[in-house]
Amino acid sequence: MLLNASGCLDALTAPDLAGQLDAFVTKTITPLPREGNQPVRIAETEHGMLNSIGLANPGQERFLAEVLPRLRELGFPVWVSVGGFAAREYAETCALLSDVTIELNLSCPNVEDATETAVEIVAACRAATELPLYAKLSPAVWDVGEAARAVEAGGADGLSLVNTIRGLAMDARLRPVLGRAVGGYSGPALKPIALAAVYAAHRATSLPIVGMGGVWSGRDALELVAAGASSVALGTVLFADTDAPRRIRSELEAELEALGLSTLDEARGLGHDLPAAVTTLD
Amino acid sequence: MHTRARVRALGREAFGPYTLLRLERGALDPGVPGQFFMLEAPGRVLRRPMSLCLAPHGELAFLVDPIGPGTRALCSLEPGEEIAVFGPLGNGFRLDVERPLLVGGGIGVAPFPWLSGALGSPPAVLGFRSSLHAEAASLVPNAEVVIDPTLVTDALPAGEWDVLACGPEPMLEAVARAYPDAQLAWEAPMACGYGACYGCAVEIGGEWKRLCVEGPVLSLATPSRPPRTREGAATRALAASSVAGHGDAA
Numbered sequence: 001m002l003l004n005a006s007g008c009l010d011a012l013t014a015p016d017l018a019g020q021l022d023a024f025v026t027k028t029i030t031p032l033p034r035e036g037n038q039p040v041r042i043a044e045t046e047h048g049m050l051n052s053i054g055l056a057n058p059g060q061e062r063f064l065a066e067v068l069p070r071l072r073e074l075g076f077p078v079w080v081s082v083g084g085f086a087a088r089e090y091a092e093t094c095a096l097l098s099d100v101t102i103e104l105n106l107s108c109p110n111v112e113d114a115t116e117t118a119v120e121i122v123a124a125c126r127a128a129t130e131l132p133l134y135a136k137l138s139p140a141v142w143d144v145g146e147a148a149r150a151v152e153a154g155g156a157d158g159l160s161l162v163n164t165i166r167g168l169a170m171d172a173r174l175r176p177v178l179g180r181a182v183g184g185y186s187g188p189a190l191k192p193i194a195l196a197a198v199y200a201a202h203r204a205t206s207l208p209i210v211g212m213g214g215v216w217s218g219r220d221a222l223e224l225v226a227a228g229a230s231s232v233a234l235g236t237v238l239f240a241d242t243d244a245p246r247r248i249r250s251e252l253e254a255e256l257e258a259l260g261l262s263t264l265d266e267a268r269g270l271g272h273d274l275p276a277a278v279t280t281l282d
Numbered sequence: 283m284h285t286r287a288r289v290r291a292l293g294r295e296a297f298g299p300y301t302l303l304r305l306e307r308g309a310l311d312p313g314v315p316g317q318f319f320m321l322e323a324p325g326r327v328l329r330r331p332m333s334l335c336l337a338p339h340g341e342l343a344f345l346v347d348p349i350g351p352g353t354r355a356l357c358s359l360e361p362g363e364e365i366a367v368f369g370p371l372g373n374g375f376r377l378d379v380e381r382p383l384l385v386g387g388g389i390g391v392a393p394f395p396w397l398s399g400a401l402g403s404p405p406a407v408l409g410f411r412s413s414l415h416a417e418a419a420s421l422v423p424n425a426e427v428v429i430d431p432t433l434v435t436d437a438l439p440a441g442e443w444d445v446l447a448c449g450p451e452p453m454l455e456a457v458a459r460a461y462p463d464a465q466l467a468w469e470a471p472m473a474c475g476y477g478a479c480y481g482c483a484v485e486i487g488g489e490w491k492r493l494c495v496e497g498p499v500l501s502l503a504t505p506s507r508p509p510r511t512r513e514g515a516a517t518r519a520l521a522a523s524s525v526a527g528h529g530d531a532a
Contacts, residue, residue: 013477013495027480035483035490042471042481044328044352049473053480056490187327239474240322240329242286242368 001264002221002245005212005235006081006103006136007053012067015074017238020245024076025233026067028083028105029093033059038179043169048187048214049236050167052178055083055111060093068100081105081136087116087124095128102131103210104156107138107163109184118147119154126155134210136160139190139197145204158208160233161197165190187236190214195227202228202269218251225264226271284476285310286368291359292341298417300389301357302335304343305367312337313370314377315397316448316467316499319344320475322366323352330356331475331494333393333448333467334370335421342367345392345418371475372498375465377401379444384408384422385434385457385464387449388415393467395421397446409434409453435460465501468493 001022010027011018018024036056043050058067071078079101084090094102104125106118114121122135135151137144139162148159164184169177176182194213201209211229214236215221221232237244252264261267287308295302310319312334320329321344330352336343348357359365375393377400384394384406391408398406406425409432410416419427428437434449435456445464447457454466470482475494482493491497 007480009478035485036480039484040471041483042473042479044326044473047327049327051473051479051481053483056480056483236327236473239479240327241366242476 001231002249003079003210003231003233004238004245005233006079006105007051008235008238011074011076012070014242017242017245018074019076020243020249021234022077022231023079023101024071024074025079025103026063026071026081027057028055028081028108029057029060029063030055030083030085031060031089031093033057033062040177040179041183043177043183045167045169045185045187045189047189048167048185049239050169050178050183050185051164052180052183054180055105055108057083060096064096077101079103079134082125083108083111084114084121085112086114087121090114090121091124091128094125094131094133097129097131100131101134102129103134103136103160105136105163106151107136109138109140109164109166109182117150119150122151122154122156132157134158134160136163137197137201138163138165139193139213140165143200144197145200148201148204148207152205152207156207158210159201159205160210160212161201161229162190162194162213165193186214188214188216191216191220191223195223198224198229199227199271202272215248218248218253218255221248221252222255222267223271225267226269228269228272230265230268284369284371286366288364288366289342291361291363291365293361294357294359297345297421298412298414299347300415300418301346301348302343302421303346303356303359304338304341305365307337307340307342308367310342310367311370312342312396314374315400316374316393316446316465317370317372318475318498319367319369319371321356323355324359324363324365325355326352328352328473329366329368329475331371331472332356333498334396335392336395336399345389345395345421347389369475372494373496373500375446375467375499376501379446381441381443383439383443383445384425385438385445385447385449385453386422387434387453389418390447390449390453390467391418391422393448398422398424401446405439407434407437407439409437409449463501465499467499468497 037054135156167185191214208230211224212233289308292304318333332344335345382404445461448467472482473479477495
């Protein structure tokens with residue numbers, strides 16, 4: 001299954017692009033509207049990009065009244081990314097949703113964290129809804145496997161791995177480019193970090209995993225699946241290539257065929273079963 | 283509706299420090315003056331937003347200021363090399379104006395050659411930081427040129443005008459004070475160009491709008507830009523600004 005990473009696509013402005021995916025994931029919704037962070041919000045680096053958007057969104061009330069009905073009219077499955085600044089806020093939004101999959105954004109690098117732990121937030125949301133709950137985690141923890149086990153115990157039905165990781169870019173005069181100095185680092189540079197996180201989470205839990213981070217090709221998607229992802233989400237590549245879902249799906253099919261596999265499920269976790277590669281650089 | 287295409291570079295021509303990059307048009311629609319295209323910058327992660335400078339038959343031409351790695355890559359394209367392009371994007375200038383006056387600064391003159399043609403070569407006032415930069419003025423007919431420290435706002439002709447402006451933010455703000463109904467083409471760093479990333483959002487009339495979708499040309503309401511909390515951001519905008527594009531995101 002191919003999705004977009006939250007915050008990397010607006011299905012209402014680009015319905016054709018969203019239609020190339022198996023499900024659409026919204027930008028993170030918070031209880032109150034948020035304008036987002038001060039400019040400058042975007043910077044490019046050699047191997048990726050930084051964003052400091054800061055969860056700009058219309059807020060829960062307008063999202064439910066105006067945005068979600070229009071998304072439903074488009075006809076594809078919707079995942080709602082839910083954010084907040086306290087477990088109670090996450091849970092309140094979850095309780096208002098129906099007929100969607102929920103992704104809990106527990107790891108935005110551009111805003112202050114909630115005071116509770118990820119597990120407490122997941123548990124509060126679990127108590128508030130029976131909808132499928134995916135926990136989106138940061139790779140910037142010492143033991144992703146431990147974090148995965150913890151949110152599973154809290155009641156998560158799946159994992160989204162990984163969110164962006166905090167980064168900073170400087171301009172020619174050695175000043176931070178972004179208005180808030182630091183932002184979320186994404187793009188090709190994130191792929192090895194995502195692979196390691198998905199690999200660790202797959203060893204630690206049996207939860208389905210949406211793998212994301214730097215996917216630019218069918219091969220990248222296949223590697224995440226081989227590390228343990230059951231689905232793959234596209235992020236930064238959508239900014240650079242508006243045909244990315246179609247292209248990556250077609251490349252992925254060719255990759256599977258070359259391996260003699262007929263479904264993505266057969267490739268899941270393959271990287272855990274094979275002997276280690278020879279130790280020379282290719 | 284915008285189109286995606288891979289098109290070949292046809293050639294490039296220097297105008298002072300700027301490069302006029304000519305691409306084959308392929309299946310792309312030129313749109314209206316002030317709209318922009320996302321151009322693949324070879325070797326870079328993100329595309330670069332560039333407003334269209336000229337639309338000769340079978341071609342699209344962009345005036346590029348090589349200020350960073352992406353714009354330098356574009357200015358180095360050899361004839362025959364292919365890049366991915368998509369557009370036209372955003373809202374261009376309204377052309378139903380009676381007494382047009384073009385006001386531009388620096389690389390902000392980029393959309394004016396085509397705009398001038400569409401409006402029957404109206405008068406233009408163009409400001410540049412040096413006589414070398416001012417070589418770009420030769421692309422715009424009927425232009426009066428001023429060089430720093432003279433400002434375009436010092437050289438605006440008397441009378442009633444429908445102003446269409448593109449240039450650094452302080453210039454646009456000064457133009458808006460003199461002509462509140464002016465059409466202004468704004469710029470902000472953006473990753474996508476089609477409303478997905480929210481990188482180019484500005485506050486307009488109390489609501490945050492994406493310059494790539496609701497702009498880059500705005501009239502009636504001038505964006506009340508959020509206060510720039512650090513001196514760095516404002517200075518950078520001065521150095522790099524123009525219409526949506528012509529700059530590197532970083």
